[in-house]
Amino acid sequence: MYIELDASQRDIPQIAFKKPRHSNLIKKSELALYSESRILLRALEARVNEYQGILEQQVITMLEDKDQGLNEYLTNVYQEVTQDWQSQQNEWFKCAELEFARHLEQQQEMLEEIKRDLKQSIAMAIERRFSSLNQSETLITYLTEVLHNEMDDQLRELNITKNYHENGVLLTIESEDSVISIDTQNIVNELRVSLGLL
Secondary structure (H helix, E strand, O other): OEEEOOHHHHHOOOOOOOOOOOOOEEEHHHHHHHHHHHHHHHHHHHHHHHHHHHHHHHHHHHHHHHHHHHHHHHHHHHHHHHHHHHHHHHHHHHHHHHHHHHHHHHHHHHHHHHHHHHHHHHHHHHHHHHHHHOOOHHHHHHHHHHHHHHOOOOOOOOOEEEEEEOOEEEEEEEOOOOEEEEEHHHHHHHHHHHOOOO
């Protein structure tokens, strides 16, 4: 028995081997083969869809794994860069602190040198003043007044002798009861000791 196909059914894809035809008639056995082929094709399409879903899920899982791995890698790289930067900062601060300490020490040494020079200059200036003070008439006049006061010589009746020597003047006042002597050299030496020059 044969079935006649109309023109619209001729576009149905053929799965079986194409046989030479000289008419538009088809056998029932060929139609059954066609139906089985259609069922097989649908099963294959379902299997392809299933595999495609599995493949898509595997791709998504792979992408998620890659994304997680990339995030972990970037996190590790960021931590390494941060640690390197922190180490560089610490090294920079350490070097800056050492450099600052070195400059501070240099400034301290310069200040100490200036203080020593200033102290030496002051000591030399005072020493020059002391050298001229040994035989200073102003000092001799002052000490003369001191001797008169020590002897209660309000009227200045007692005589004061002045003995000049190389380092100063020895002033002596004498009464019936006592003798008092003052040497300008001793006074100048006491001043030197009090100022730390000796």
